Each structure stands twice: as structure tokens, then as C-alpha cells.
Amino acid sequence: MVTAEVAEPVPASTQEDRFEAVVAAEQRIEPRDWMPDAYRATLIRQIAQHAHSEIIGMQPEGNWLTRAPSLRRKAILLAKAQDEAGHGLYLYAAAETLGVDRAELTEKLISGRQKYSSIFNYPTLTFADVGVIGWLVDGAAICNQVPLCRCSYGPYARAMVRICKEESFHQRQGYELLMTLMRGTDAQRRMVQDAVDRWWWPSLMMFGPSDADSPNTARSMAWRIKRHTNDELRRRFVDMTVPQAQHLGVTLPDPELRWNEERGGWDFGEPDWAELTRVIHGQGPCNAQRIERRRAAHEEGAWVREAAVAYAAKRSAEQTAVRSGHPESEHTEHVRSEHTEQENGK
Amino acid sequence: MTESKAGWPLYEVFVRPRRGLNHVHVGSLHAPDDRMALLAARDLYTRRNEGVSLWVVRSDAITASTPDERDPFFEPSGDKVYRHPTFYDIPEDVPHI
Numbered sequence: 001m002v003t004a005e006v007a008e009p010v011p012a013s014t015q016e017d018r019f020e021a022v023v024a025a026e027q028r029i030e031p032r033d034w035m036p037d038a039y040r041a042t043l044i045r046q047i048a049q050h051a052h053s054e055i056i057g058m059q060p061e062g063n064w065l066t067r068a069p070s071l072r073r074k075a076i077l078l079a080k081a082q083d084e085a086g087h088g089l090y091l092y093a094a095a096e097t098l099g100v101d102r103a104e105l106t107e108k109l110i111s112g113r114q115k116y117s118s119i120f121n122y123p124t125l126t127f128a129d130v131g132v133i134g135w136l137v138d139g140a141a142i143c144n145q146v147p148l149c150r151c152s153y154g155p156y157a158r159a160m161v162r163i164c165k166e167e168s169f170h171q172r173q174g175y176e177l178l179m180t181l182m183r184g185t186d187a188q189r190r191m192v193q194d195a196v197d198r199w200w201w202p203s204l205m206m207f208g209p210s211d212a213d214s215p216n217t218a219r220s221m222a223w224r225i226k227r228h229t230n231d232e233l234r235r236r237f238v239d240m241t242v243p244q245a246q247h248l249g250v251t252l253p254d255p256e257l258r259w260n261e262e263r264g265g266w267d268f269g270e271p272d273w274a275e276l277t278r279v280i281h282g283q284g285p286c287n288a289q290r291i292e293r294r295r296a297a298h299e300e301g302a303w304v305r306e307a308a309v310a311y312a313a314k315r316s317a318e319q320t321a322v323r324s325g326h327p328e329s330e331h332t333e334h335v336r337s338e339h340t341e342q343e344n345g346k
Numbered sequence: 347m348t349e350s351k352a353g354w355p356l357y358e359v360f361v362r363p364r365r366g367l368n369h370v371h372v373g374s375l376h377a378p379d380d381r382m383a384l385l386a387a388r389d390l391y392t393r394r395n396e397g398v399s400l401w402v403v404r405s406d407a408i409t410a411s412t413p414d415e416r417d418p419f420f421e422p423s424g425d426k427v428y429r430h431p432t433f434y435d436i437p438e439d440v441p442h443i
Contacts, residue, residue: 032413086390093374312379
């Protein structure tokens with residue numbers, strides 16, 4: 001076990017050869033390794049966009065937190081929103097290992113210089129949307145993200161492992177919510193179908209443009225950042241989802257959807273790429289609202305961040321005073337240690 | 347937006363999943379001080395009972411070796427195969443060794 005690892009030096013002469021050899025050997029690139037500038041830039045863009053999507057992704061469902069129909073649904077939704085925040089933070093931390101700064105990334109999101117997934121620019125009109133987002137949107141995200149657990153960049157791959165474990169809850173709670181509605185009244189069933197009609201095509205667009213229009217795919221695949229093309233992942237998602245829709249008793253809004261015996265998969269229609277382009281370029285139904293909300297949260301939270309820094313500075317000054325034996329500070333130290341004990345006892 | 351690039355320091359987070367296991371590095375986070383780092387680490391890395399103990403340590407307090415695997419730093423152990431049990435040939439019929 002030990003000897004096997006030692007006995008595998010990567011044969012290479014230049015840094016670039018070495019990088020290529022590590023990637024080709026399915027080993028991982030780690031933060032302080034040499035890497036091509038374009039590899040670093042691609043990862044920063046992709047991880048930042050992914051992180052932003054998690055953070056913005058809290059908003060569409062967040063609208064329903066105070067309107068959830070039961071305490072159970074509310075607790076679930078809250079836990080899901082907390083997960084999205086957590087996912088955003090894992091990813092920002094991964095991006096930072098590449099030499100970018102968190103505050104800088106937030107600034108780029110708010111000023112529109114970095115993007116997030118187009119899906120979050122659609123509105124959540126009914127509570128059934130919460131279920132459909134879990135089922136379709138998180139389902140599509142899982143399809144995209146599972147292969148990223150094997151991404152060549154270590155910190156990103158490790159963040160994805162953590163995220164994928166948690167996403168499964170998101171999808172299942174959504175599907176269960178929809179099953180509950182489908183067992184309800186006709187009006188509730190219509191509500192589910194309406195939500196499916198609105199979210200189906202945007203969900204398919206989450207995999208990005210068709211392979212013919214995805215110029216960076218080949219390079220990302222060579223670098224083993226990406227493992228499958230957009231179209232491959234989209235097909236996989238449709239194949240997984242159709243039987244789930246049948247079980248649920250909803251109709252997917254695609255007249256071209258039919259089983260292909262030869263291929264052993266489902267044929268489906270072409271998403272409206274013009275719509276995807278419009279939404280990506282800011283003309284979706286909620287783009288402005290999402291960014292405005294994020295900006296407001298960031299700016300209104302500034303005083304909290306400042307207060308935390310001021311408090312840390314004050315405590316650090318107190319501790320220095322205690323260590324240097326300043327008599328006035330002894331009382332403070334005493335109170336503080338009691339306080340700490342109390343908290344530790346919880 | 348007054349927080350600067352030199353705002354909250356970076357912390358590395360270590361979780362002990364169960365009694366009897368080592369603390370393992372799980373990721374990093376920014377926090378204004380040690381106490382907040384610990385609270386944030388709890389909320390961020392143990393939402394599903396992933397741990398029974400947490401360590402946070404400021405990243406700038408860690409001293410690390412260089413990332414290069416060919417670094418002579420690790421060379422001393424490279425040529426000492428006799429440190430491994432498989433280096434020694436023992437007849438098959440000798441039991442318990």
C-alpha cells in the first residue's frame with residue numbers, strides 16, 4: 001500500500017508536461033501546483049458561477065418560506081435554503097484556493113460581470129413550483145454535478161462530493177411534495193401540471209447550449225474538468241426523468257417526446273435556444289430582481305460584518321492587556337472565561 | 347462595502363467524525379475571530395451530524411511543505427524499502443508472521 005504510492009513518480013520535464021501527466025493519470029491538481037493560466041481562469045469562472053448559482057438559488061424558493069402550508073414543509077424548505085447557502089460557501093472557498101478573493105467575487109456577481117445559472121431567473125408562482133424545483137431543477141443539478149466529483153481540480157471535486165450528498169434530499173423532498181399534491185384535489189393536480197409546464201424547458205436549458213454551440217467543452221474535457229458534453233448530460237436527465245413523470249402522473253410538455261427502441265432512450269424536442277440566450281443576457285423574467293435582492297442583502301449586512309470585526313479587535317486588545325498583566329483587565333478576563341465555560345457546557 | 351481584501355481571516359476546519367477517529371480537514375471559511383469561526387464551522391460542516399468535535403485554525407498559522415512531489419524533502423523515505431514488511435522473504439509455512 002505504502003510502496004505503491006511512492007513508486008509512481010510522474011515522468012515529466014517541464015511544468016506543463018507534469019501538469020498534463022498528473023491530469024492524464026487521473027490524479028488531482030492541488031492549489032499550490034503549477035497549472036496553465038487558462039486552466040486556472042476556466043476553473044475560477046466555472047466555480048464562481050456555480051457558487052453564485054447556489055446563493056441566488058435561495059431566492060426563488062425563499063419566497064415561499066413564510067407561505068409554506070405546514071410547519072413540516074417550512075422546516076424542510078428552511079433546511080434546503082441553508083444547504084444552498086452552505087453549498088455556495090464550499091464553492092467560494094474552493095474558488096479562493098485559486099487566488100481570487102471572496103469579496104471580489106460577490107462584487108462581480110452584483111455588478112453583473114459574473115453569471116449564475118439561467119434557471120433562477122424564472123419566478124416561483126405557486127407552492128407546486130417548490131416541488132418542481134426540487135424534482136427537476138435539483139435533479140438536473142445532480143446530473144451535472146455527479147461527474148464533477150471526479151473533476152481534476154481537488155478542492156472543486158471535494159466540494160462537489162459534499163454537495164452531491166446533500167442534493168439528494170433536495171430532489172426527494174420535491175418529488176414527495178408533488179406526490180402529496182397529486183393525491184389531493186383536481187385544483188392541486190392542475191397546479192402541479194402548470195408548474196411542470198413552466199419549468200420543464202428551463203430545466204433542460206440548465207445543461208447549457210447544444211454541443212455544436214459549446215466551444216469550450218472540448219478543452220474542459222481534455223483537462224478533465226468536465227466529463228460529459230452538455231447534450232450527453234441532457235439526454236441522461238431526460239431518460240431518468242420521464243419514468244418519474246409517469247409515476248407522478250404528469251405530462252411533460254414536449255410533443256416530440258417518444259421512446260427510441262433502437263437507442264434505448266427517449267427522443268425529445270429542441271429547447272428554445274433563443275430564450276436561453278435572452279435569459280443569460282439579462283432579459284429573463286427575474287434577472288433584475290434577483291441581483292437587486294442580492295445587492296440589498298449584501299449592503300444591509302455590512303454593519304454586521306463591521307461589528308464582528310470591531311468586536312474581534314476589541315477582544316484581541318483585551319487579551320493582549322491581560323497577558324501583559326494590566327490589572328484593570330483581569331475582571332474582564334474572569335467574566336469572559338466563565339462565559340466560555342457556560343457555552344462549552346451546552 | 348467596507349470589508350477589505352484583508353477582511354476576515356481564513357480558517358481551516360477539521361472534524362472528528364466519531365470518537366476513536368482523527369480530526370480530518372474538511373475545508374475552510376472566513377470568520378472575524380476564533381469563536382465565530384467555530385460557530386460558522388458548525389453551521390457549515392456539521393449540518394447532518396458529521397462530527398463530534400471541531401477544530402478551527404487560522405490558515406496563516408499552518409506551516410506546510412512545498413507541493414512538489416519530487417521535492418527532496420521526502421527523499422529520505424524513498425529508498426528505504428527495508429522499512430516495509432514485504433521486503434523480507436519468510437517461508438510460507440512459518441505461521442503467524
